[in-house]
Amino acid sequence: xxxxxxxxxxxxxxxxxxxxxxxxxxxxxxxxxxxxxxxxxxxxxxxxxxxxxxxxxxxxxxxxxxxxxxxxxxxxxxxxxxxxxxxxxxxxxxxxxxxxxxxxxxxxxxxxxxxxxxxxxxxxxxxxxxxxxxxxxxxxxxxxxxxxxxxxxxxxxxxxxxxxxxxxxxxxxxxxxxxxxxxxxxxxxxxxxxxxxxxxxxxxxxxxxxxxxxxxxxxxxxxxxxxxxxxxxxxxxxxxxxxxxxxxxxxxxxxxxxxxxxxxxxxxxxxxxxxxxxxxxxxxxxxxxxxxxxxxxxxxxxxxxxxxxxxxxxxxxxxxxxxxxxxxxxxxxxxxxxxxxxxxxxxxxxxxxxxxxxxxxxxxxxxxxxxxxxxxxxxxxxxxxxxxxxxxxxxxxxxxxxxx
Amino acid sequence: xxxxxxxxxxxxxxxxxxxxxxxxxxxxxxxxxxxxxxxxxxxxxxxxxxxxxxxxxxxxxxxxxxxxxxxxxxxxxxxxxxxxxxxxxxxxxxxxxxxxxxxxxxxxxxxxxxxxxxxxxxxxxxxxxxxxxxxxxxxxxxxxxxxxxxxxxxxxxxxxxxxxxxxxxxxxxxxxxxxxxxxxxxxxxxxxxxxxxxxxxxxxxxxxxxxxxxxxxxxxxxxxxxxxxxxxxxxxxxxxxxxxxxxxxxxxxxxxxxxxxxxxxxxxxxxxxxxxxxxxxxxxxxxxxxxxxxxxxxxxxxxxxxxxxxxxxxxxxxxxxxxxxxxxxxxxxxxxxxxxxxxxxxxxxxxxxxxxxxxxxxxxxxxxxxxxxxxxxxxxxxxxxxxxxxxxxxxxxxxxxxxx
DNA sequence: CGAAGCTTGTGCGGTAACTGAACTAAGCCC
DNA sequence: GGGCTTAGTTCAGTTACCGCACAAGCTTCG
Numbered sequence: 008x009x010x011x012x013x014x015x016x017x018x019x020x021x022x023x024x025x026x027x028x029x030x031x032x033x034x035x036x037x038x039x040x041x042x043x044x045x046x047x048x049x050x051x052x053x054x055x056x057x058x059x060x061x062x063x064x065x066x067x068x069x070x071x072x073x074x075x076x077x078x079x080x081x082x083x084x085x086x087x088x089x090x091x092x093x094x095x096x097x098x099x100x101x102x103x104x105x106x107x108x109x110x111x112x113x114x115x116x117x118x119x120x121x122x123x124x125x126x127x128x129x130x131x132x133x134x135x136x137x138x139x140x141x142x143x144x145x146x147x148x149x150x151x152x153x154x155x156x157x158x159x160x161x162x163x164x165x166x167x168x169x170x171x172x173x174x175x176x177x178x179x180x181x182x183x184x185x186x187x188x189x190x191x192x193x194x195x196x197x198x199x200x201x202x203x204x205x206x207x208x209x210x211x212x213x214x215x216x217x218x219x220x221x222x223x224x225x226x227x228x229x230x231x232x233x234x235x236x237x238x239x240x241x242x243x244x245x246x247x248x249x250x251x252x253x254x255x256x257x258x259x260x261x262x263x264x265x266x267x268x269x270x271x272x273x274x275x276x277x278x279x280x281x282x283x284x285x286x287x288x289x290x291x292x293x294x295x296x297x298x299x300x301x302x303x304x305x306x307x308x309x310x311x312x313x314x315x316x317x318x319x320x321x322x323x324x325x326x327x328x329x330x331x332x333x334x335x336x337x338x339x340x341x342x343x344x345x346x347x348x349x350x351x352x353x354x355x356x357x358x359x360x361x362x363x364x365x366x367x368x369x370x371x372x373x374x375x376x377x378x379x380x381x382x383x384x385x386x387x388x389x390x391x392x393x394x395x396x397x398x399x400x401x402x403x404x405x406x407x408x409x410x411x
Numbered sequence: 412x413x414x415x416x417x418x419x420x421x422x423x424x425x426x427x428x429x430x431x432x433x434x435x436x437x438x439x440x441x442x443x444x445x446x447x448x449x450x451x452x453x454x455x456x457x458x459x460x461x462x463x464x465x466x467x468x469x470x471x472x473x474x475x476x477x478x479x480x481x482x483x484x485x486x487x488x489x490x491x492x493x494x495x496x497x498x499x500x501x502x503x504x505x506x507x508x509x510x511x512x513x514x515x516x517x518x519x520x521x522x523x524x525x526x527x528x529x530x531x532x533x534x535x536x537x538x539x540x541x542x543x544x545x546x547x548x549x550x551x552x553x554x555x556x557x558x559x560x561x562x563x564x565x566x567x568x569x570x571x572x573x574x575x576x577x578x579x580x581x582x583x584x585x586x587x588x589x590x591x592x593x594x595x596x597x598x599x600x601x602x603x604x605x606x607x608x609x610x611x612x613x614x615x616x617x618x619x620x621x622x623x624x625x626x627x628x629x630x631x632x633x634x635x636x637x638x639x640x641x642x643x644x645x646x647x648x649x650x651x652x653x654x655x656x657x658x659x660x661x662x663x664x665x666x667x668x669x670x671x672x673x674x675x676x677x678x679x680x681x682x683x684x685x686x687x688x689x690x691x692x693x694x695x696x697x698x699x700x701x702x703x704x705x706x707x708x709x710x711x712x713x714x715x716x717x718x719x720x721x722x723x724x725x726x727x728x729x730x731x732x733x734x735x736x737x738x739x740x741x742x743x744x745x746x747x748x749x750x751x752x753x754x755x756x757x758x759x760x761x762x763x764x765x766x767x768x769x770x771x772x773x774x775x776x777x778x779x780x781x782x783x784x785x786x787x788x789x790x791x792x793x794x795x796x797x798x799x800x801x802x803x804x805x806x807x808x809x810x811x812x813x814x815x
Numbered sequence: 816c817g818a819a820g821c822t823t824g825t826g827c828g829g830t831a832a833c834t835g836a837a838c839t840a841a842g843c844c845c
Numbered sequence: 846g847g848g849c850t851t852a853g854t855t856c857a858g859t860t861a862c863c864g865c866a867c868a869a870g871c872t873t874c875g
Binding site: 233245250251323326328359 | 564574620621633635637640643644646647648651654730731734761763765766768
């Protein structure tokens with residue numbers, strides 16, 4: 008009976024709203040669904056039947072009776088479909104098969120070179136992904152979609168990279184088209200930092216409305232969550248903080264051609280170079296982290312100073328954007344608390360009390376998997392989001408009209 | 412017949428969607444409405460009848476025939492209800508009665524002292540507003556609602572000011588409650604700069620998704636439009652750029668207690684003080700503008716330099732937020748093109764090409780009325796916005812799901 | 816000038832989604 | 846075991862739509 012997989016596309020429109028609700032994985036009784044949605048009892052019964060039939064909802068044990076007949080409970084069946092999520096970087100990709108809740112079912116890194124061009128790279132990634140799929144005991148038919156993160160600006164709506172600095176041959180390439188052709192499942196693409204922001208938000212901070220996620224690795228970038236949604240900006244270039252100019256570092260040249268960029272001063276690459284200058288051999292962010300972990304005082308000082316520089320830029324962002332949480336991620340964020348401490352130091356000093364009184368600045372919790380989580384979330388939400396979010400799912404503000 | 416006024420509240424739900432469409436004032440035939448909404452012909456006919464009955468839609472002349480029976484056309488009857496809009500500043504308020512399209516029917520400034528406390532000020536404003544209402548030939552029954560802009564941070568959802576620096580006695584005061592009690596119509600409140608941003612956007616730039624509006628007057632503040640909607644931030648403190656610290660001006664004290672704030676260097680108040688120091692008597696932004704208009708070279712130089720300072724801060728905002736237009740408003744923006752030129756100079760130099768290639772930086776077009784337009788738009792949109800915006804009104808991205 | 820043709824406007828029956836109420840099922844408590 | 850309470854099911858009624866058929870009004874062509 009349970010036709011593992013069929014999407015709600017052809018089903019009654021209302022089931023989408025129900026799915027959206029139960030997606031959190033909490034078991035619910037029919038009565039609870041009635042209360043939460045405001046729909047009629049019989050409507051809920053019918054919807055639940057439909058979803059049970061499609062396999063997206065599973066019946067669980069009865070809940071204890073509250074004085075009458077004990078209710079049966081239902082949970083979202085996250086295993087009904089799977090997502091291929093890939094976070095593609097300059098030199099390697101993190102790939103994973105996740106279920107509909109974002110839980111990783113299989114994962115493995117893949118070495119590659121983005122400069123080899125889109126065809127080569129995307130073939131590598133999808134072939135690798137299909138291997139993972141079989142390893143997870145699933146087939147193409149189970150694939151809801153593919154989520155890809157790319158290390159450069161992407162026009163999300165079309166899935167095309169736009170003037171990516173480190174991805175020769177990718178400019179304007181129709182990534183979703185190519186991937187859909189290869190795998191036969193819909194593909195969505197976004198900038199890797201955006202997806203990390205989304206992943207961190209959905210798995211750790213989904214109750215926060217406004218968030219800034221900062222990735223500090225070889226480069227520095229950020230992703231903005233506004234009103235619970237990714238803010239991509241008008242060119243998909245939002246969050247590009249790496250090349251903001253630091254006033255006191257005007258002499259440091261940056262790979263972008265300008266001088267004094269944040270990235271040229273505070274990125275993993277910049278720190279590694281500086282450490283090498285000072286006699287501590289370091290090439291990558293990981294080397295810097297290793298030195299910091301080993302207690303190298305020079306490194307810790309440099310890391311903290313990098314935090315202060317990043318804090319300078321973030322202070323302005325906080326004033327403008329007024330988030331309730333700033334999450335620091337990327338390889339360099341693993342160098343202990345010193346980076347975050349440096350950021351906090353400057354942000355809390357520089358921004359207005361009103362903007363900082365409830366502001367948290369924390370290390371990433373999703374860690375290395377943030378991008379993969381985000382890619383999965385992007386696909387699942389895109390497939391399951393009700394055409395127009397019903398009232399009970401909207402923001403409090405929008406759901407509470409002034410009635411005359 | 413035309414019961415001038417009854418709201419769509421009690422009407423069939425679908426009429427809201429129709430209203431939302433025709434709100435632009437363009438005359439439409441039934442056939443066009445069918446095409447634009449995707450609803451059935453008979454459905455449209457019924458909806459149109461309902462709206463005609465409520466007075467919110469008016470029949471206009473027949474359109475010329477296209478080979479068959481000539482269609483009758485309908486326009487949104489913006490005169491059906493009116494809005495009292497007030498942009499309250501430190502020393503005076505701009506008040507206006509507008510129709511539902513935001514057209515000003517009557518307006519008059521009002522001198523007041525915001526430090527006199529909420530009861531006094533709000534009584535002044537509402538009494539004044541009711542005077543305007545009669546002058547516009549309307550009564551309380553015609554009032555759809557009241558929109559208020561206040562010169563300080565406001566928690567929009569509750570309408571309560573939060574720690575406003577220049578509004579003693581207003582902290583946490585229930586402004587909407589008090590005003591509704593006085594006038595008997597629903598009231599909405601927001602920060603004045605937010606409303607200026609909204610007004611400028613709705614009247615001039617409604618096709619742009621992301622906008623930053625900067626008000627440069629006695630102080631400096633900004634309002635952000637993200638995805639066509641106001642981004643207020645988690646404390647309603649978004650856009651607070653006045654107290655971002657300028658690195659090279661660390662010695663200039665600011666009224667906020669810190670030093671080197673943008674406002675302490677580039678605001679109207681700061682320029683007036685500096686001009687006075689240099690022997691040109693000036694107290695307000697208006698004085699500075701007058702000097703600039705008279706061709707005072709010192710003033711023009713100072714104004715341009717102020718623009719550069721503001722540009723420094725905006726450059727960072729552009730990198731993060733990636734707007735497609737930055738609008739410069741507030742009293743000081745009237746000092747000719749020099750201010751905007753200074754801003755452009757720095758922003759275009761400092762930000763990445765991708766973010767600036769389609770970025771426009773322009774002077775406010777709505778001018779002094781921006782705040783009032785915004786207040787009116789806030790009320791109208793709040794009253795008329797369909798509970799869940801139907802697909803054809805959503806952003807292209809959201810309306811275009813990847814179909815499997 | 817009138818008939819054919821096109822398009823708009825209107826009224827009616829059908830349909831699908833949803834709901835409320837009545838009814839049946841399944842537990843608790845005394 | 847009998848009443849009480851809550852859960853699940855069935856069904857008829859309501860509502861919001863839509864498509865279709867027909868009437869109305871104008872153009873055009875013969």
